[in-house]
Amino acid sequence: MDTFFANLKVWSKRKHRLLGKYLPPFSAKVGSWAKLIYCIDGFAGPAKYEDGSAGSPLMMAQLADKAASWRRPVSLRLFNVEDNPEHYKSLKHVTQPWETNGVVINRQGQFGELVPTILSIVSDNPALFFIDPYGPTYVLFSHLLPILRRQQRATELIINFDADGLRRIADTMHARTVTERAVKASKTNIENVTEIIGSDKWQEPFKEGNLPTQERERMLLRIYMENIEKYDYTVTAYAIRKTVKDSPKYFLVYCTRHPDGIVLMSNFIREEEDNLLEESTTDAHQPKLSDEFNVLGQEIIWRRRELSDLLLEFLKQHTLTTRRSIRKYFSFERFGDFSDKDYNAVVKDFISANKLLPRHGKKQINDDEPLTFVG
Ligand SMILES: C[S@@+](CC[C@H](N)C(=O)[O-])C[C@H]1O[C@@H](n2cnc3c(N)ncnc32)[C@H](O)[C@@H]1O
Incomplete structure (x- = not known):
């Protein structure tokens, strides 16, 4: 062999x-x-x-x-x-x-x-x-x-x-x-x-x-x-x-x-890239010092900020939407850049800030809950 x-x-x-x-x-x-x-x-x-x-x-x-x-x-x-x-x-x-x-x-x-x-x-x-x-x-x-x-x-x-x-x-x-x-x-x-x-x-x-x-x-x-x-x-x-x-x-x-297929693969690729980043920056023999040294953590913060900005632009054009539609749109536009967790976190922030209103009036949503953008 x-x-x-x-x-x-x-x-x-x-x-x-x-x-x-x-x-x-x-x-x-x-x-x-x-x-x-x-x-x-x-x-x-x-x-x-x-x-x-x-x-x-x-x-x-x-x-x-x-x-x-x-x-x-x-x-x-x-x-x-x-x-x-x-x-x-x-x-x-x-x-x-x-x-x-x-x-x-x-x-x-x-x-x-x-x-x-x-x-x-x-x-x-x-x-x-x-x-x-x-x-x-x-x-x-x-x-x-x-x-x-x-x-x-x-x-x-x-x-x-x-x-x-x-x-x-x-x-x-x-x-x-x-x-x-x-x-x-x-x-x-x-x-x-x-x-x-x-x-x-x-x-x-x-x-x-x-x-x-x-x-x-x-x-x-x-x-x-x-x-x-x-x-x-x-x-x-x-x-x-x-x-x-x-x-x-x-x-x-x-x-x-x-x-x-694109939505699934985009998420898996983001996860895989995160693994890669984590592997390259974690030293198994060294305890983590602080968040400042957590490269993956920083990367996640930065990209969620970016997704927030992108989402704001998207919502100006699509005032009635769902989390599923948001994820689908960006999985094509920005393949492999954001994970499901990123979409969930950013949409949650918009809901908490009362920029997105779920139709059922609760904070917890599923992918198909209608969401209205109120700016
Ligand atoms: C990269 S390995 C496959 C690894 C396997 N897919 C995995 O993930 O475990 C490529 C295999 O293709 C076989 N192979 C080479 N030329 C081939 C051909 N024309 N048709 C079918 N198999 C071929 C080789 O013998 C080798 O076992």
Whole structure:
């Protein structure tokens, strides 16, 4: 087994945490109207790391058990694809109980080639595709097209997009090539980048060669996201990194056709960023001195002040609203910037200051209580 799976890296934990946070509310929401939901793990891995921690297929299988025992049970079906024989063997072994009871389907092979098979099994059921290769070259845009074109609006994708790896390949267009072989290799690389992100819009700005590394990476990501958006998706990206100071290991590109997905994900990403900030500033061996040194606490105070100002502007335009509408509006406008707790706290302050009046006249509100802005 290769070193990637020897233990769960910090950034893989972040990826799993986001997936683990998102899947239950997604399943509960979609499960309120759908009989069956498919989760497709297109690059499933061995399901268990050598240090015993769960890989994504095991996480999802455990969630399927939980969802089946909810008060309003939800049926999840998991479709795992893995190409590497050794990883596949482990995947089969670890998920065997779920394969036996029909919750899990495992297939060995390449994701790109198996997309038609997956789609025929998934049929018109809602589906979430988790596409998590290592390296940028395994998922071509043409593999995604039949997924993006699904009629079923409850189709979502979480894609691990290796912008750094792809930028390195794209940069080879500047390699000083002399041999015929090297010229051919550079041409192939250029074609590959285009096939992966789904258009050649990147080539001109890359040719000019004056963009800094990070901007070249962001540009590849942006074009990729725009190409997905053409299929009626809202697309966001979250940089997965080891600490706040590190450059991204990769981006998790999240694609949805439902506003609720954006609201959920925006909150989880804010929570994840807060974790990152806390990890970078807490010294386990040092007791906290005072609030002044509590970087996360300060950050929360600052951003709630900002949200207060933004909310005031919003309310001038929307004098009758609800907390749900407020959260939805800002989850789109300022994706990943504020958490549910921030919205609750700021709205509560407005109510306490009698700037927002709940229709029922009490201070405690739920998300759908009509609120009137009285300035
Ligand atoms: C990053 S790992 C997956 C980790 C897993 N999703 C998790 O979170 O626990 C990528 C996996 O994809 C497999 N793989 C590589 N190319 C593939 C392909 N074309 N189709 C399917 N699986 C592939 C690798 O063998 C590896 O196990």
